[in-house]
Amino acid sequence: MPLQKTTPQEIIRQSILVFRRKGYYRTNMSDLARATGLTKGAFYHHFSSKEDVMRKALQASTQWFCEKVFCIADVEQLSPGERLDQMAELSFKAFTSGEGGCFFANTVLETAHVEDTFLAEITLFFDSWKLAIQKIYQHKYSAEQLEEVVEQTIADIEGSIVLMQLYKTPHLLQKALDRSRQRLADKNDLP
Amino acid sequence: MPLQKTTPQEIIRQSILVFRRKGYYRTNMSDLARATGLTKGAFYHHFSSKEDVMRKALQASTQWFCEKVFCIADVEQLSPGERLDQMAELSFKAFTSGEGGCFFANTVLETAHVEDTFLAEITLFFDSWKLAIQKIYQHKYSAEQLEEVVEQTIADIEGSIVLMQLYKTPHLLQKALDRSRQRLADKNDLP
DNA sequence: GTCTATACACAGATAGAC
DNA sequence: GTCTATCTGTGTATAGAC
Numbered sequence: 001m002p003l004q005k006t007t008p009q010e011i012i013r014q015s016i017l018v019f020r021r022k023g024y025y026r027t028n029m030s031d032l033a034r035a036t037g038l039t040k041g042a043f044y045h046h047f048s049s050k051e052d053v054m055r056k057a058l059q060a061s062t063q064w065f066c067e068k069v070f071c072i073a074d075v076e077q078l079s080p081g082e083r084l085d086q087m088a089e090l091s092f093k094a095f096t097s098g099e100g101g102c103f104f105a106n107t108v109l110e111t112a113h114v115e116d117t118f119l120a121e122i123t124l125f126f127d128s129w130k131l132a133i134q135k136i137y138q139h140k141y142s143a144e145q146l147e148e149v150v151e152q153t154i155a156d157i158e159g160s161i162v163l164m165q166l167y168k169t170p171h172l173l174q175k176a177l178d179r180s181r182q183r184l185a186d187k188n189d190l191p
Numbered sequence: 192m193p194l195q196k197t198t199p200q201e202i203i204r205q206s207i208l209v210f211r212r213k214g215y216y217r218t219n220m221s222d223l224a225r226a227t228g229l230t231k232g233a234f235y236h237h238f239s240s241k242e243d244v245m246r247k248a249l250q251a252s253t254q255w256f257c258e259k260v261f262c263i264a265d266v267e268q269l270s271p272g273e274r275l276d277q278m279a280e281l282s283f284k285a286f287t288s289g290e291g292g293c294f295f296a297n298t299v300l301e302t303a304h305v306e307d308t309f310l311a312e313i314t315l316f317f318d319s320w321k322l323a324i325q326k327i328y329q330h331k332y333s334a335e336q337l338e339e340v341v342e343q344t345i346a347d348i349e350g351s352i353v354l355m356q357l358y359k360t361p362h363l364l365q366k367a368l369d370r371s372r373q374r375l376a377d378k379n380d381l382p
Numbered sequence: 383g384t385c386t387a388t389a390c391a392c393a394g395a396t397a398g399a400c
Numbered sequence: 401g402t403c404t405a406t407c408t409g410t411g412t413a414t415a416g417a418c
Contacts, residue, residue: 006383021304025216028411042384044413099304106300108357113212113290122357148366155350155367162296162349163342165303166313175339176346197401219393233402235395385418396407 008046009060011036016057020100023110024054024118051117054107058121061103065125069094070132080139081184087132088177091157096170101161129154133180140184153180199237200251202227207248211291214301215245215309242308245298249312252294256316260285261323271330272375278323279368282348287361292352320345324371331375344371 014035018027029050033043047053069090072083095101104125111118133150141149160176205226209218220241224234238244260281263274286292295316302309324341332340351367 023216023301023305025214026301026305029413030411038383039385040413041386041415045383048413050412101300105353109292109297109300109353110214110217112356114214114217119357126354126357151351151354151363151366152347152370155354155363156343156347157350158353159346159348159350160342162300162353163317163346166299166310166317172342172346175342179343220395221393229401230403231395232397232404236401239395241394383418385416387415387417389412389414391411391413393410394408397405398403399405400401400403 006036006038006042006046008056011038011043011046012053012057012060015053016061016103017098017100019054019057020098020103020106022100023106024050025110055118055121058104058107058118058125062121062125062128065094066128070128073132073135080136081181084136084181084184087136088181092170092173092177095161095173096164101165102158105158105161126154137184149183153183156180197227197229197233197237199247202229202234202237203244203248203251206244207252207294208289208291210245210248211289211294211297213291214297215241216301246309246312249295249298249309249316253312253316253319256285257319261319264323264326271327272372275327275372275375278327279372283361283364283368286352286364287355292356293349296349296352317345328375340374344374347371 011032015032018031018035022031027050029040029043032050032053033040036043047056069087072078072087072090075083078086100106104122107118108122130150133153134146137149137153138146156179157173157176160172164170164172202223206223209222209226213222218241220231220234223241223244224231227234238247260278263269263278263281266274269277291297295313298309299313321341324344325337328340328344329337347370348364348367351363355361355363
């Protein structure tokens with residue numbers, strides 16, 4: 001029997017890149033087929049619809065962040081500062097490699113008020129991210145401060161990703177990640 | 192001669208609401224026509240293309256922010272804190288009334304890597320915003336601190352608008368605006 | 383599993399009557 | 401200035417050969 005030429009995993013990997021760059025609605029099945037070296041017909045052999053591809057792309061991307069980035073928050077051999085440094089470095093690469101910034105922010109802004117099809121998948125990403133940062137900041141912030149400083153950190157990073165794509169300079173994201181590190185070091189901080 | 196039933200200004204006003212909620216690509220001419228009580232044919236009497244409507248919508252929205260919100264930074268009768276309070280209150284209303292959060296953030300994420308058609312219009316909005324906040328923060332921050340704290344403030348607000356739409360609570364934006372106020376009050380702050 | 387061909391719906395835009 | 405009708409392109413999805 002012949003080998004499977006194109007695996008669903010590889011199709012999803014390429015589809016994430018296209019969706020992140022062009023957005024959900026602007027991406028068409030021809031784009032996805034071309035990116036994976038398939039035809040539209042062959043593509044539909046693997047996935048039932050564009051929505052199906054998108055959902056699996058969001059899930060795969062969240063899984064990647066959890067396994068490669070957010071899990072660093074649990075490494076007890078490292079200090080909180082070292083954990084944040086490693087997470088920041090990987091986050092920077094993830095959000096600046098290729099085009100499109102944050103796949104999840106793009107998707108929530110694009111779809112939230114049209115159809116709530118992907119809200120569960122996107123919420124899972126941000127909840128996982130919040131939890132990871134929370135684990136690190138809890139060494140420094142009190143319980144009542146913790147929630148807001150975590151929200152501020154993620155908001156600062158996501159907003160910087162927006163501005164980064166407008167002004168076309170990754171330095172804006174780098175500075176936001178540096179601020180997230182300073183929040184762990186500084187004595188007097190917001191809030 | 193008969194009176195003009197639908198003014199271009201009113202068409203743009205309604206189009207902004209639709210574009211902000213559904214996004215540029217997902218909005219079709221029927222949506223815009225319906226929102227203004229016109230038919231597609233009548234709509235094309237006023238505007239040459241969807242891109243034309245979008246560009247004028249972005250320009251009109253920027254003009255509104257400059258005349259109604261950003262100009263408060265120049266009111267010398269008010270203290271810097273009072274100016275920021277007033278700007279924050281109007282910004283909160285602008286970003287939470289209706290659906291879609293920030294029209295400009297939505298548009299830059301949607302279009303930046305597909306076509307750079309609207310980058311000039313969006314840049315004008317953010318540059319105007321930065322300038323306004325800069326005028327207020329310059330009373331407290333040194334020249335070398337100023338740029339980053341302004342960028343941080345806008346990033347924090349924009350990121351909070353993203354999260355606000357995911358978690359469906361305007362409180363997230365309110366807290367980001369409160370932090371922008373604290374940056375003017377606190378003694379020790381980031382950076 | 384991959385291909386070509388095509389069905390079907392809807393989008394942006396135009397023509398021409400009123 | 402607004403309408404109905406229509407042209408044309410493109411999008412999602414399916415059918416069926418190889």
